[in-house]
Amino acid sequence: MNPRTSAQDVMRCDLCETAVVQMHCDTCLVNLCTACVGKHMISDESKDHKVVKFQARKSTPLYPRCKSHSKDHSTMYCNQCDIPICPKCIASESGKHQGHKVSEILEVVNERMNKFVKERNELNDTIYPTYQDIASDVQNRMSQLEKEYGDLSTTITKHGEDWHREIDKLVKKLKAEVDEMKNTQLQTLQKHLDEINKTMSDIKDETDSVKMSTDTNDLSKLLGVTSNADRYKNLPHKLAPSLPKFIPGKIQGEELCKSFGILSSSSLTSDKHGYSMKTTQKSPEAGSSPPVKQLLDQPETVTTIDTGYHYGLYNVACLSDEEIWTSGNDSTMKLYSINQGSLLKSTTAKSGNNPYDIAVTKSGDLVYTDDSDRTVNIVKNEKIEEVIRLQNWKPLGVCSTSSGDLLVIMDSYINKQTKVVRYSGSTEKQTIQIDNKGKPLYSSGRYNTFYITENRDLEICVSDWGANAVVVVNQAGILRFRYTGHTPAPKNEPLSPQGITTDSQSNILTADYNNDCVHIIDQDGQFLRYIDCGLSEPQGLCIDTNDNLFVAQCRNTQVKKIKYLQ
Incomplete structure (x- = not known):
């Protein structure tokens, strides 16, 4: 047959090869014309031929022969022995299937x-x-x-x-x-x-x-x-x-x-949780690209939440689209309802110190860093567990990655060094500290502040206050770019980056404390716009699954929810 036209050919009888097919033997899997049915039936009388109309072919099941009774077909199935059996196997009082759970083979x-x-x-x-x-x-x-x-x-x-x-x-x-x-x-x-x-x-x-x-x-x-x-x-x-x-x-x-000059060591980490299965359900972590959203001509404040901290609000982290965690200049971390603006619960840092930074894991647990006692802690079921304790380093900014790891930026002002470390649980997996020229990626200094986040493309973004820059490296820790601000700035001050976060469009947002605004840059470091909305000393940032921005304002201790994408 011509492969290009075979779909148009009429099917012929397998016996005479001339007449049009009208019938089908489900036993022998043979196509027949009406005239050849009788000839086929007597061709092998040992078989129980099941001849049906061609359109109803495969309607008659071909039962397997019983291994114990070769002349009988197995119409039942022994679930315990995991084999087909015939009715004689069941009826036999001395048979090995007595008392076993048996099902009809068609059901199985x-x-x-x-x-x-x-x-x-x-x-x-x-x-x-x-x-x-x-x-x-x-x-x-x-x-x-x-x-x-x-x-x-x-x-x-x-x-x-x-x-x-x-x-x-x-x-x-x-x-x-x-x-x-x-x-x-x-x-x-x-x-x-x-x-x-x-x-x-x-x-x-x-x-x-x-x-x-x-x-x-x-x-x-x-x-x-x-x-x-x-x-x-x-x-x-x-x-x-x-x-x-x-x-x-x-x-x-x-x-x-x-x-x-020397080369720093290379690494090739293996993470069995590094990939996630594609899904047809809609979720922020779906494998497919998110819908494209455009920036609003004018960002708008949706709501304002008064957190009640007396001496300063530093951080905000989204637990869900309805709830946010906050931390400030005391040891208490507070969970607020976004819609009601009411306090739902609070937890106190185990050491009694105020947390440096907070984050929420994929499973919804609260993580916080304590730079005073050099620990990273997680709050599970109202109990605080110490995950990481450092010796000569202080943990500062922290974020939970898409793979479930923790990224912690830490410094040692004695040694004048700063680095990013990836942890799986309490196990150190990766260190990011120098560029390909052997120079430090991040500034160092006793009073520097750092915040960290991961973008959708797994790039690691750090706000480096001491360098007046946002430093972005790829997943392997190779420097991609530094963003040092855009002119004119709202108050003509140098970039003073604090909190940092990313959205579904892979845009990077950082709070500019001195200019009372938030910078939005794309994933390649190009400036897109400022968000001010009457902000005052913005510090911590986070974004919910609908790309609403939450800004923790330090001095007036309020959190603003801002819509900036269509």
């Missing part, structure tokens, strides 16, 4: 068929598309890795060229010093040689004078000759030049490597 087959159909649909609709996304993600990571390693090699090559130029300068300088020393010593020796040559000329003249005097027979002239040989017996000093020596520095591989 239908259950399995439904399971297979469900699994097939899951494979087609969910699992396979998820693996397609994973393959695409890995390919993208490989491409990005190729580019970033290429950039790293270029940086090393450029640094090597810089070293070559400096070495060439040093070689030129040393050779110039050698030439200068040589010329000085040659000039001195030349002067010495000139003096010796003059003395030799004087000696020759003296010799000639004595010879003339001794060749005469005039005694008066001979007595008048005076010999000056004694004056030449005092020989000149011997000048022995001392050559400078070149003492090459030892080329010690390890020390040279440290002087030239």
Whole structure:
């Protein structure tokens, strides 16, 4: 048949191969015309032929033969032995299936068929598309890795060229010093040689004078000759030049490597929870791209919540679209109803110190950092559990990632270092501290403030108050960009970043304390707009699943809910 037109061909009888198919044998799976039915029935009388209309084919089940009674069909199923059986197996008093749970085989087959159909649909609709996304993600990571390693090699090559130029300068300088020393010593020796040559000329003249005097027979002239040989017996000093020596520095591989520059260690972490299955349900974490939302022409304040802190409100974190956690300049963390603005409950930090930052995990538990006693804690079922305790570092900003990890930014002002650490539970999985040139990614200082969040594309965003910048790295910790503000700013002050969060569009939002506003930048660091809405000293930020922005205002201790996306 022609594959392009086979769908239009009429099906023929399998026996005569000429007449149009009208019947079907479900036992033998043969297509028949009416005339050939009788011939087929007597072709093999050992079989129980089930001939039906062609449209009703496969309507008659083909029961398997019983393994214990070969002439009988198995119409039942022993659930305990997990095998098909026939009625004789059940009726036999001495049979091994006595007392076992037995079902009709069609029921078992239908259950399995439904399971297979469900699994097939899951494979087609969910699992396979998820693996397609994973393959695409890995390919993208490989491409990005190729580019970033290429950039790293270029940086090393450029640094090597810089070293070559400096070495060439040093070689030129040393050779110039050698030439200068040589010329000085040659000039001195030349002067010495000139003096010796003059003395030799004087000696020759003296010799000639004595010879003339001794060749005469005039005694008066001979007595008048005076010999000056004694004056030449005092020989000149011997000048022995001392050559400078070149003492090459030892080329010690390890020390040279440290002087030239070193590579930080690379890592390839494996996280079995790193991917999530695609789903057909609508949720903020769905694998498909979120609907595109445009910025409102004018952001609007939806509601204001008075938190009642006396000395300052620092942080806000969304528990749900109806509830928010807050923390301020005391040890109490408060849960508020957004719609009613009422206090629902509160919990007190175990140490009695005020929390530095708060976050909510995927499971809805509250996490807080305590920089005074150097701990990260989680509140579960009204009980506080210490998850992480640090020795020489202070935990500052914290966020819960899409994979369930914790990202903690911490500093050690004694060592003047700052780093981001990823934790799975209390296990350290990744450290992010320096860029590909070996320079610190983040500023350091005793009174610096840092906040941290993860974007939808798994990039890690840090607000670095000491550097007046937002620092964004990819999942591997490679620097993507630094955002240092946009001019003109509302109060013409430098960017003073505090709280940081991201929305469904992968935009990054950071609170600007000194300019009384929030900056919105896209995932590539391009400025989009300011949000002010009468804000006063904005500090903490968070966003709910509907992209409503919550701003914790430090001095007046109010939280504003702001709509800024359509």
